[in-house]
Amino acid sequence: MKDRVYNFGAGPAMLPIPVMEKIQREWLDYNGMGVSIIEISHRAKEFVAVLEEAQALFRELTGLPDNYRILFVHGGARMQFSALPLNFAGRSPERTCLYVESGNFAKLAAKEAANLCNVVTIASSAATDYDRIPELASEQIDPSAAYLHITGNNTIYGTRWNVFPETGGVPLIADMTSELLSRKIDFSRFGVVYAGLQKNLGPSGMAMVIVREDLLGHADLQTPTLLNYTQCDKDNSLTNTTNTFAIYVIKLVLEWLKEQGGVEVIEALNEEKAARLYQVIDAADFYRGIALPEHRSIMNVSFRLPSEELDKAFLKEAEAIGLYALKGHRNAGGVRASIYNPMPMAGVEKLATFMEEFARRNG
Numbered sequence: 001m002k003d004r005v006y007n008f009g010a011g012p013a014m015l016p017i018p019v020m021e022k023i024q025r026e027w028l029d030y031n032g033m034g035v036s037i038i039e040i041s042h043r044a045k046e047f048v049a050v051l052e053e054a055q056a057l058f059r060e061l062t063g064l065p066d067n068y069r070i071l072f073v074h075g076g077a078r079m080q081f082s083a084l085p086l087n088f089a090g091r092s093p094e095r096t097c098l099y100v101e102s103g104n105f106a107k108l109a110a111k112e113a114a115n116l117c118n119v120v121t122i123a124s125s126a127a128t129d130y131d132r133i134p135e136l137a138s139e140q141i142d143p144s145a146a147y148l149h150i151t152g153n154n155t156i157y158g159t160r161w162n163v164f165p166e167t168g169g170v171p172l173i174a175d176m177t178s179e180l181l182s183r184k185i186d187f188s189r190f191g192v193v194y195a196g197l198q199k200n201l202g203p204s205g206m207a208m209v210i211v212r213e214d215l216l217g218h219a220d221l222q223t224p225t226l227l228n229y230t231q232c233d234k235d236n237s238l239t240n241t242t243n244t245f246a247i248y249v250i251k252l253v254l255e256w257l258k259e260q261g262g263v264e265v266i267e268a269l270n271e272e273k274a275a276r277l278y279q280v281i282d283a284a285d286f287y288r289g290i291a292l293p294e295h296r297s298i299m300n301v302s303f304r305l306p307s308e309e310l311d312k313a314f315l316k317e318a319e320a321i322g323l324y325a326l327k328g329h330r331n332a333g334g335v336r337a338s339i340y341n342p343m344p345m346a347g348v349e350k351l352a353t354f355m356e357e358f359a360r361r362n363g
C-alpha cells in the first residue's frame with residue numbers, strides 16, 4: 001500500500017484516520033449484529049440510535065440552544081439552495097429573500113433561489129474578485145424580507161465572515177459547508193445554518209440543516225416532500241431511506257472531535273495551522289494571498305505564485321513529496337490548501353517548509 005499523503009483537497013476532503021479505521025473494524029459486524037451498519041433498515045433501532053447520538057453529540061459540541069432542530073437531508077449543500085426559498089420565502093409578503101454575494105457558491109445560491117422567490121443581492125465583492133467579504137450596512141436589510149443568506153466561509157477564495165451581520169428580525173441563514181465545527185459559533189444569531197457534509201463532517205451527498213423551530217411550518221404548498229424541512233423534522237430525518245452510511249460516519253467524526261477536546265480546542269489548532277501558512281505567504285514578496293488579510297479563512301488558504309508556470313511547478317513538486325490536491329479551484333487559479341479539522345499540524349508544517357524552500361529556490 002502507498003503511504004498516506006497529506007490531503008489538502010477542498011472536498012470531498014480528508015477524514016480523521018481513527019474514524020476510517022473504526023469503520024473498517026466495524027464494517028462486517030456492527031455491534032455484534034453480524035451485519036454492516038449499511039445493511040440494516042434505516043428504521044432499525046440500532047440505526048436510529050446512531051442518528052440520535054449524532055444529533056446529541058452535535059448539540060453537546062456546539063452548545064446548540066434547545067429551540068433549534070437538527071436535520072439530515074439529501075442532496076448536499078446545493079440542494080438546500082432550492083430548499084431555502086421553498087421553506088422560508090413564504091414568510092415575506094413579497095417573497096423577498098436577501099443574498100450577499102461573497103463568492104462562487106454564494107452566487108449559485110442566489111441564482112438557484114431566483115427561480116423560486118424574489119432575490120435581492122444587497123452586497124457583492126465580485127468587483128474585487130471576491131478577495132473580501134463585502135461591506136453591509138444594517139439599513140440595507142429590508143425588515144420585511146424572508147431571510148438574509150450569507151456564505152460563512154468562501155471555500156474557493158479563502159475568505160470568511162469574522163463578524164456576522166446584525167439583521168434585526170430578519171432570520172440570518174448561513175451556508176457553513178466548509179467551516180461548520182471549525183470554530184465556535186453563537187447559533188442563536190442564526191435562523192438556519194446548513195452544511196454539505198463532505199468538508200468537515202463526512203461523506204458527500206448529504207447536508208446537515210440546523211433550523212430554529214419557529215421558522216418551520218411556512219413551506220410553500222408545492223414543496224417536494226423531501227425538500228420540506230417541516231416534514232423532515234416531523235419524521236426525524238427518516239421520511240424516506242436516508243444515507244445511513246453518511247450519518248454513521250458523521251457520528252464517528254463527532255465522537256472524534258469530542259475526543260480532541262471539542263470545538264474550542266480544534267479552533268485554536270485551526271488558527272495555529274492557518275497562521276503558519278499565512279506567515280509564509282506574508283514573509284516575502286513571492287506568494288500572494290488571494291484574500292485580504294482581515295478577511296482570511298482558517299479553513300482554505302488560497303494564494304498564487306509570481307507566474308502560472310511557477311504555480312504548475314509548485315503543484316507538481318508538492319504532489320511528488322506527498323502534498324496532495326493543492327491545485328486552486330478553476331475560478332481562482334493558483335494554489336489552495338484546505339486545512340479542515342482533521343489536517344494535523346504535521347501536514348501543515350510539511351507544506352509550510354516546502355513553501356519556504358520552494359520560494360528560496362525560485363524567488
Ligand SMILES: *Cc1c(COP(=O)(O)O)cnc(C)c1O
Nearest residue numbers: 076077078105155175177178196
Ligand atoms: C462545497 C460547497 C458547496 C457545494 O456543496 P455540494 O454538497 O457539492 O452541493 C456549497 N457551499 C459551499 C460554501 C461549499 O464549500
